[in-house]
Amino acid sequence: MSLQISRILHAGYLFEAQGKRIAFDPLFENPFSQNCYAFPMIEFDLESIRNLKLDAVFISHYHDDHFSLESLNLLDRDTSVYLFSFFEEHFQFLKQMGFKNIYPLEVLKPLSIGPFQIIPLEALDADVDSLFHIEVEGAHILHVVDSWIGPHTFEKLLSISTWDLVLWPFQTMRELEVIAPSMTEPTTNATTQLPPEWLEQLQELKPHTIVPSSCQFQFEKWSWYNHAFFPICYASFEKQIQEILPETQVLRLDPGESLVWKDQQFQRGDRISWIKPLGSQNIDYEFHANTTPPSLSDISQNFPPLDSEQKQQVQEYCQKELLTRYRSLPTLEDSFFSTPQLWQLILYDHQG
Numbered sequence: 001m002s003l004q005i006s007r008i009l010h011a012g013y014l015f016e017a018q019g020k021r022i023a024f025d026p027l028f029e030n031p032f033s034q035n036c037y038a039f040p041m042i043e044f045d046l047e048s049i050r051n052l053k054l055d056a057v058f059i060s061h062y063h064d065d066h067f068s069l070e071s072l073n074l075l076d077r078d079t080s081v082y083l084f085s086f087f088e089e090h091f092q093f094l095k096q097m098g099f100k101n102i103y104p105l106e107v108l109k110p111l112s113i114g115p116f117q118i119i120p121l122e123a124l125d126a127d128v129d130s131l132f133h134i135e136v137e138g139a140h141i142l143h144v145v146d147s148w149i150g151p152h153t154f155e156k157l158l159s160i161s162t163w164d165l166v167l168w169p170f171q172t173m174r175e176l177e178v179i180a181p182s183m184t185e186p187t188t189n190a191t192t193q194l195p196p197e198w199l200e201q202l203q204e205l206k207p208h209t210i211v212p213s214s215c216q217f218q219f220e221k222w223s224w225y226n227h228a229f230f231p232i233c234y235a236s237f238e239k240q241i242q243e244i245l246p247e248t249q250v251l252r253l254d255p256g257e258s259l260v261w262k263d264q265q266f267q268r269g270d271r272i273s274w275i276k277p278l279g280s281q282n283i284d285y286e287f288h289a290n291t292t293p294p295s296l297s298d299i300s301q302n303f304p305p306l307d308s309e310q311k312q313q314v315q316e317y318c319q320k321e322l323l324t325r326y327r328s329l330p331t332l333e334d335s336f337f338s339t340p341q342l343w344q345l346i347l348y349d350h351q352g
Helices: 046-050 088-097 151-157 175-179 196-205 234-244 296-300 308-328
Strands: 004-007 013-017 020-024 042-044 056-059 080-083 101-104 111-113 116-122 130-136 139-143 165-169 209-213 258-262 265-268 275-277
Touching (some): 088 101, 151 196
């Protein structure tokens, strides 16, 4: 078959060409990372995934929304797994699961699998992330995962005369602002503009096609995060890209949707059958700049009550284990924790 690229979820993709199948950061679970729900909503046919024969899986880094043991557990143990990590424990996890062919990824060391040549590249956060240059059937594809590109790697990218497809992480995330809103700038100061560095890099790369990639999730339906966490929507991303690159094709690719490489360009292909859409897929993120964080009391009322055993576990943790862990932390001289601190811990039950 000609080259087909299918979106799985978040930064997960399936590449198929000439009878070979490789996957990048595959996620076959919804929700993933405990409370990240697919956006738009989908479900996976797990039995079909168990029968999915992959030649290789590439894991860009060890965060659980990319290196998911639950998702990898569905795959045949003969599948070759390539992982970017400096921690031996991560490779041991895969060995314990029964995978037979496990390899560490090295930046700038090309790998060939059938018609695919994959070159891992160094990300700005070089100790954690990697990104990928994939060459297949004459097409040059850049998969940025959810990394930032440093100047050293960017110079190498400019040596490629034509980028046919770039999978670009279109969402910025306001993590600190929603975790600790009282310690950060008001929501109304949030920018809905793409970072200038991204726009400058894309202008120089001049890709023929861009897919807004990564961060394809929302939280629980009641969570205020859903309108405060992601300030950039698909429509805004496309508009801002078209303003600087009017000749570039911007294609949103939802889970299960595919692109095919035909006549030296990418166009939409057929859905993959084992990712099933649930409800409307024609939806976009809505950022509300005036969103007010709810109180912890209000948030707690969205959780089910604890049984007696769970209550006891919480009490034990707060009264004993938390203190033990705190006292075991190494303390650097002149750090915030080098002098005694007085803390007040407040717990809320399901009644607020």
